[in-house]
Amino acid sequence: MGIDGYTESSAGGKEGAVMNTNSLNTKGSGNGVKIVVIGGSGLIGKKVVKNLRQMGHEVVAASPSSGVNTVTGEGLAEALAGAQVVVDVANAPVWEDKAVLEFFEKSGRNLLAAEAASGIGHHVALSVVGTERLLSSGYFRAKMAQEDLIKASPIPYTIVRATQFFEFVGGIAQSATEGQTVRLPSALMQPIVSDDVAAAVADVALEEPLNGTIDLAGPEPIRMDDLVRKYLSANHDERTVTTDARASYFGVAVNDQSLTPGDHPRLGKTRFEDWLKTAN
Numbered sequence: 157m158g159i160d161g162y163t164e165s166s167a168g169g170k171e172g173a174v175m176n177t178n179s180l181n182t183k184g185s186g187n188g189v190k191i192v193v194i195g196g197s198g199l200i201g202k203k204v205v206k207n208l209r210q211m212g213h214e215v216v217a218a219s220p221s222s223g224v225n226t227v228t229g230e231g232l233a234e235a236l237a238g239a240q241v242v243v244d245v246a247n248a249p250v251w252e253d254k255a256v257l258e259f260f261e262k263s264g265r266n267l268l269a270a271e272a273a274s275g276i277g278h279h280v281a282l283s284v285v286g287t288e289r290l291l292s293s294g295y296f297r298a299k300m301a302q303e304d305l306i307k308a309s310p311i312p313y314t315i316v317r318a319t320q321f322f323e324f325v326g327g328i329a330q331s332a333t334e335g336q337t338v339r340l341p342s343a344l345m346q347p348i349v350s351d352d353v354a355a356a357v358a359d360v361a362l363e364e365p366l367n368g369t370i371d372l373a374g375p376e377p378i379r380m381d382d383l384v385r386k387y388l389s390a391n392h393d394e395r396t397v398t399t400d401a402r403a404s405y406f407g408v409a410v411n412d413q414s415l416t417p418g419d420h421p422r423l424g425k426t427r428f429e430d431w432l433k434t435a436n
């Protein structure tokens with residue numbers, strides 16, 4: 157069980173997801189591991205920073221608002237000095253095809269080079285389940301480029317691929333809205349709440365690098381059209397969801413395998429319907 161209630165799947169999975177949770181021997185103790193969280197002011201980043209500090213670690217929340225910019229390199233060497241682990245949960249400010257690719261490429265190159273120079277022992281990055289199945293989207297081509305740079309670098313790493321966050325469902329609705337109609341396919345998803353993502357990422361940061369990828373998902377599958385219907389209803393939003401098998405997900409044709417995790421994912425335990433009650 158993770159610190160905030162996600163479940164570790166039992167028997168390992170793709171790319172060796174059996175976790176050695178005592179590897180750094182620091183979980184829950186005051187033994188100081190210095191961890192730099194890139195994107196530490198973001199939705200996931202803030203929670204990862206808080207979780208790791210609560211476990212007694214020295215955490216630097218690094219992002220442009222605190223003078224650390226992975227695209228320009230500003231402040232990176234100083235932030236990384238003396239650190240053992242880097243967690244990258246940054247996101248691009250602009251998602252236009254060219255801009256987002258440039259962000260993840262420049263950011264990835266600068267960050268990995270700075271990590272090599274300061275002897276970082278574990279690079280943890282947050283990516284998206286199914287990235288290789290979604291490459292007709294510029295955003296996912298950029299996430300793939302980020303993953304490829306990590307795999308090609310000499311820094312030991314763990315890539316955590318999460319499904320869509322509950323907090324992102326409003327954005328899915330928005331992207332598919334025309335007038336009062338939200339047109340969506342009924343493809344299966346298995347979304348997860350950001351708290352459970354942050355808990356898993358914090359735990360992974362304290363484990364041995366896998367040099368591999370872990371899938372992370374919510375506790376139950378749900379169809380995209382139903383997910384958005386429930387979200388709109390809980391928010392007293394009068395838009396209507398129309399199920400359309402030809403509708404896309406951010407321009408990508410999706411089926412029941414596109415957005416759902418592979419074998420033996422780690423699972424968050426927060427159910428969407430329970431979250432809707434607390435978030436409204």
Ligand SMILES: NC(=O)c1ccc[n+]([C@@H]2O[C@H](COP(=O)([O-])OP(=O)(O)OC[C@H]3O[C@@H](n4cnc5c(N)ncnc54)[C@H](OP(=O)(O)O)[C@@H]3O)[C@@H](O)[C@H]2O)c1
Nearest residue numbers: 195197198199200219220221225226227246247320321324
């Ligand atoms: N949304 C989803 O459903 C979903 C699902 C799976 C995975 N993910 C992944 O989760 C990650 C985190 O997403 P999020 O929603 O937590 O992001 P977010 O709230 O938008 O936060 C983005 C963070 O990136 C930082 N940042 C922006 N430009 C930067 C730069 N040049 N250098 C360093 N940091 C920079 C921002 O810093 P400032 O505040 O200082 O600008 C902020 O801390 C993303 O990589 C995304 O691909 C998302």
